[in-house]
Amino acid sequence: MASRDGIALLRRAARKAGRRQRAAAIFSQIALLLPLPLGYAVLVLTAVKALRLDAASQRFWWLLGVVPLLVLLVGVGRALFTRRPSWQGSIALDQFHGFHDRVTSALSFSQVPPAERTPLMEAAIEDGAALAGKLDPRRAVPIPLPRELVVAAGLLLGLGALSLFEVRHYRPLPPPPSFEPMVMSADDIELFRDVAKELQAKNDDPNALVAVHRFNQLVEDIAEHRLDRHEVFQRMGELERDLKDNLELDRDARDEGLKGLARELEKSGLSKPAADALDEKRLADAEKALRELAEKLRKKDGRPSAAELEKLRQALEKASRSNEERAKSIDQRRRELEEEKKSLLKKKGEKGDAGATPDLDKKLAENERKLERLDREKNRAERSQKQMSELDKQLAQAARDLMRDAGQSAQDLEQGARDINRMAKQEATEEQKQELLKKLQEMRELMRQQGKGGKDQMQRLQKFGQRARGQSGGGQGKPGEGQGEGQQGGKKDGPLRMGSGPGSVSIDVPVPQSVSGQGQGQPGDKPGGSDPGAGANYGTGHDPNVAGNATDLKGKTTDVTAAGADTGQGAASSQVIYGAAERGFVGRGYKQVFTDYQTVAERALSQDEIPSGYRFYVRRYFQLIRPRD
Amino acid sequence: MTEAEQAREEVAAFQKRIGALREEIGRVIVGNREVIDGVLSCMLGSSHALLEGVPGLGKTMLVRTLAGVLGLEFSRIQFTPDLMPADIIGTVVLDEGAGGARSLEFRRGPIFANIVLADEVNRATPKTQSALLEAMQEHRVTVGRTTHVIEEPYFVLATQNPLEMEGTYPLPEAQLDRFFYKLEVPFPTRDELHAIIDRTTTSQHTEVKRVLTRDEILQMQALVRRVPVARHVQDYAIRVLQATHPGGEEAPELVKRFVRTGASPRGAQAMLLGAKVRALFDGRFAASIDDVKATALAALRHRVLLSFEGEAEGVASDRVINEILKKLPGSKE
Numbered sequence: 017m018a019s020r021d022g023i024a025l026l027r028r029a030a031r032k033a034g035r036r037q038r039a040a041a042i043f044s045q046i047a048l049l050l051p052l053p054l055g056y057a058v059l060v061l062t063a064v065k066a067l068r069l070d071a072a073s074q075r076f077w078w079l080l081g082v083v084p085l086l087v088l089l090v091g092v093g094r095a096l097f098t099r100r101p102s103w104q105g106s107i108a109l110d111q112f113h114g115f116h117d118r119v120t121s122a123l124s125f126s127q128v129p130p131a132e133r134t135p136l137m138e139a140a141i142e143d144g145a146a147l148a149g150k151l152d153p154r155r156a157v158p159i160p161l162p163r164e165l166v167v168a169a170g171l172l173l174g175l176g177a178l179s180l181f182e183v184r185h186y187r188p189l190p191p192p193p194s195f196e197p198m199v200m201s202a203d204d205i206e207l208f209r210d211v212a213k214e215l216q217a218k219n220d221d222p223n224a225l226v227a228v229h230r231f232n233q234l235v236e237d238i239a240e241h242r243l244d245r246h247e248v249f250q251r252m253g254e255l256e257r258d259l260k261d262n263l264e265l266d267r268d269a270r271d272e273g274l275k276g277l278a279r280e281l282e283k284s285g286l287s288k289p290a291a292d293a294l295d296e297k298r299l300a301d302a303e304k305a306l307r308e309l310a311e312k313l314r315k316k317d318g319r320p321s322a323a324e325l326e327k328l329r330q331a332l333e334k335a336s337r338s339n340e341e342r343a344k345s346i347d348q349r350r351r352e353l354e355e356e357k358k359s360l361l362k363k364k365g366e367k368g369d370a371g372a373t374p375d376l377d378k379k380l381a382e383n384e385r386k387l388e389r390l391d392r393e394k395n396r397a398e399r400s401q402k403q404m405s406e407l408d409k410q411l412a413q414a415a416r417d418l419m420r421d422a423g424q425s426a427q428d429l430e431q432g433a434r435d436i437n438r439m440a441k442q443e444a445t446e447e448q449k450q451e452l453l454k455k456l457q458e459m460r461e462l463m464r465q466q467g468k469g470g471k472d473q474m475q476r477l478q479k480f481g482q483r484a485r486g487q488s489g490g491g492q493g494k495p496g497e498g499q500g501e502g503q504q505g506g507k508k509d510g511p512l513r514m515g516s517g518p519g520s521v522s523i524d525v526p527v528p529q530s531v532s533g534q535g536q537g538q539p540g541d542k543p544g545g546s547d548p549g550a551g552a553n554y555g556t557g558h559d560p561n562v563a564g565n566a567t568d569l570k571g572k573t574t575d576v577t578a579a580g581a582d583t584g585q586g587a588a589s590s591q592v593i594y595g596a597a598e599r600g601f602v603g604r605g606y607k608q609v610f611t612d613y614q615t616v617a618e619r620a621l622s623q624d625e626i627p628s629g630y631r632f633y634v635r636r637y638f639q640l641i642r643p644r645d
Numbered sequence: 646m647t648e649a650e651q652a653r654e655e656v657a658a659f660q661k662r663i664g665a666l667r668e669e670i671g672r673v674i675v676g677n678r679e680v681i682d683g684v685l686s687c688m689l690g691s692s693h694a695l696l697e698g699v700p701g702l703g704k705t706m707l708v709r710t711l712a713g714v715l716g717l718e719f720s721r722i723q724f725t726p727d728l729m730p731a732d733i734i735g736t737v738v739l740d741e742g743a744g745g746a747r748s749l750e751f752r753r754g755p756i757f758a759n760i761v762l763a764d765e766v767n768r769a770t771p772k773t774q775s776a777l778l779e780a781m782q783e784h785r786v787t788v789g790r791t792t793h794v795i796e797e798p799y800f801v802l803a804t805q806n807p808l809e810m811e812g813t814y815p816l817p818e819a820q821l822d823r824f825f826y827k828l829e830v831p832f833p834t835r836d837e838l839h840a841i842i843d844r845t846t847t848s849q850h851t852e853v854k855r856v857l858t859r860d861e862i863l864q865m866q867a868l869v870r871r872v873p874v875a876r877h878v879q880d881y882a883i884r885v886l887q888a889t890h891p892g893g894e895e896a897p898e899l900v901k902r903f904v905r906t907g908a909s910p911r912g913a914q915a916m917l918l919g920a921k922v923r924a925l926f927d928g929r930f931a932a933s934i935d936d937v938k939a940t941a942l943a944a945l946r947h948r949v950l951l952s953f954e955g956e957a958e959g960v961a962s963d964r965v966i967n968e969i970l971k972k973l974p975g976s977k978e
Contacts (some may be wrong), residue, residue, distance in 0.1 A: 135648035
């Protein structure tokens with residue numbers, strides 16, 4: 017019994033020793049193989065820091081580190097799972113305690129069936145069991161620190177130090193983004209300021225005035241160099257888009273309002289002419305038709321019958337309410353759709369994600385689309401209501417007054433006619449907006465072209481602007497040299513050179529790049545004069561006859577009076593142009609000639625005689641040679 | 646008394662007898678404890694020993710003393726080149742009786758003793774050597790048509806001189822294999838020499854007394870055979886044996902280079918039997934790996950045959966075996 021307990025103790029001690037041996041083997045394997053992945057990591061980290069590997073290369077090399085890591089894992093796995101002899105632990109115990117295999121032998125013989133055991137085996141078992149208390153597996157199988165661990169620890173420290181070490185690389189930083197303002201020549205700034213002033217003067221519509229103000233602000237910002245090229249184009253784009261949107265919305269709203277009126281007014285024979293005119297957007301005819309109706313109501317003879325008047329009253333009343341009714345109807349429809357949307361959303365919420373069927377989603381999307389469309393219609397209806405409010409009021413008043421006092425009603429209708437007239441004027445406002453749009457497009461094209469020309473073209477423009485105002489500037493030719501090259505012979509950036517008659521002054525007219533020296537110049541037709549600048553210094557000496565000769569009173573004189581005939585014709589156009597070349601584009605005469613020429617040019621432009629690709633250049637040419645104040 | 650207790654007592658008695666034996670031999674033989682133990686191991690293992698040493702180291706004295714303390718019949722044969730098999734086995738002679746009757750009678754040779762000392766065995770011709778070795782293996786001798794059984798215990802101790810090789814007939818490998826151990830008798834140390842001279846240059850004459858009876862020896866031989874060997878010890882002995890072969894799985898580089906042929910299975914038997922005896926010497930009930938290691942040199946040195954290269958390099962078989970023991974761990978990893 018005692019020997020059985022002893023054998024159990026022996027077995028336990030042997031197992032423990034075996035486990036410690038396995039642990040020591042694993043530890044040894046780790047210490048032996050750990051330097052592999054650590055060394056690899058040190059190498060890769062060094063390469064990453066020193067060679068500045070890109071992200072893809074880094075990923076590749078780090079992934080390749082799986083190989084040494086696998087080697088380590090395989091080594092550890094082998095130490096962990098390799099099958100060892102069962103007596104290995106007990107042999108270690110025997111060897112450590114110097115028991116001459118008494119423990120191992122006892123364990124070995126204890127596995128022999130008792131019947132087969134010899135007396136010496138039994139004695140050996142008892143002998144071994146007696147040693148159970150003396151065994152110390154911990155001391156018998158120590159787990160020492162492997163020597164190779166020093167290498168691994170060194171590499172680990174190196175890795176840590178390396179990760180903290182920062183290799184400085186000097187990388188040139190990109191220069192900070194510089195602000196390059198959009199530059200426009202002073203001459204063009206003035207041109208667009210004038211355009212803004214002109215549009216402001218022509219307009220009294222608040223919307224149009226806001227647009228003009230924005231345009232003016234844009235020009236001023238460019239003049240003050242507050243915007244770069246990108247911002248300028250962005251602002252122009254926004255302005256253009258707003259203008260177009262406003263134009264379309266106003267036009268649609270007015271058309272719808274007028275159609276609504278026309279629909280109701282045509283129900284009465286009296287107001288039908290006005291209705292037809294409104295339907296066809298002939299506002300002047302509509303005004304006239306309403307005035308005629310007012311006149312008819314005022315007349316005592318041939319007044320319309322009571323039935324006709326009643327019909328007219330009803331037509332006027334309905335017409336006055338048509339816009340309001342339309343807005344209300346849209347509101348009603350919108351409310352219904354909102355209700356439907358709420359109901360659909362509620363249904364979807366109740367069913368949860370699982371219940372969200374494609375059919376339900378489709379209905380919701382359809383509902384959203386309808387609501388958006390109605391919002392647009394409502395916007396139009398409100399605009400229409402606003403535009404037509406005065407006319408509606410007058411028509412309503414006319415309807416009320418019609419049965420009581422026809423005269424008063426006639427006055428109301430006349431007032432309505434005036435409102436139509438006002439609406440017609442609004443169309444004129446639209447033309448101003450269109451013009452502003454056109455100017456914006458020109459400005460954009462101009463800036464686009466200037467962007468290609470670079471600084472040289474800007475300098476030429478500045479010089480040209482000064483000369484155009486009659487200020488002296490560089491590049492003045494010497495009098496008498498003559499001038500007049502006809503063509504610029506294919507020189508791409510060559511300025512047009514205006515021939516100037518006597519050949520004393522030349523003005524370079526900068527043109528956009530795409531025109532390759534096609535300006536038609538007039539060749540100088542006279543030889544150059546003497547150089548007036550040659551005698552710039554004070555003379556020396558003096559005239560001996562300072563007082564001049566004495567008066568000879570002996571001569572006979574006859575007094576003749578001559579008076580010039582004023583034909584009112586003034587100088588010829590060519591003379592004015594020659595003069596402009598000398599003095600700049602100033603003066604009344606030049607303005608007159610320019611206007612004549614520009615009128616011809618505009619006519620040619622409007623009649624599509626100029627190819628569309630060249631229209632900008634024609635307009636630009638006339639902008640450049642426009643009269644300056 | 647249980648069997649285990651009985652076995653325990655047997656082992657204790659064995660140890661006591663061995664102690665007495667050693668003590669008595671020690672009265673005559675100075676030092677040479679390992680050689681004495683080796684000789685006793687061979688005898689208790691029911692086998693024979695080959696002693697190798699230069700002349701004058703007390704080989705013959707050892708055997709003679711052993712025979713004296715054991716009280717067994719002892720004979721000494723000096724092997725010479727002209728020694729014939731009949732000289733050692735015996736021969737049939739014509740015997741004339743008292744009545745004048747003549748008969749053929751077998752006269753036993755010196756081989757029919759319990760302890761036989763075959764001195765300088767390598768000086769006899771192979772024919773004579775073979776006659777001795779047959780008796781050693783079979784424990785019987787056949788002459789004519791009659792087989793004569795040699796009485797147990799039977800123990801042959803052969804000696805050979807490693808220096809004088811001229812005119813000798815070195816024992817062939819097959820015959821060397823018959824010897825359980827080959828024991829090398831070392832030169833005595835200074836203290837041992839003093840003791841030897843003191844004992845042999847005076848008129849003092851030491852008589853040994855008989856310590857064991859023949860039956861006791863046979864009991865001890867039987868006990869040796871009953872000593873159990875655990876599997877791991879036997880496994881170790883086999884691995885050592887395999888490692889002596891150049892093609893062995895665990896053979897060290899030295900074996901692969903310098904060994905022609907490794908030990909036969911008799912080597913493993915010798916190691917394990919020797920280990921058992923050693924265990925009993927220590928009063929243990931089972932042999933251990935340490936016992937195997939301790940017997941490996943004596944059991945294998947005459948069984949490991951060196952290659953020509955090994956001979957040329959002067960590599961001793963002891964070095965090869967020590968290398969194997971050093972490289973081979975106690976338990977297989």
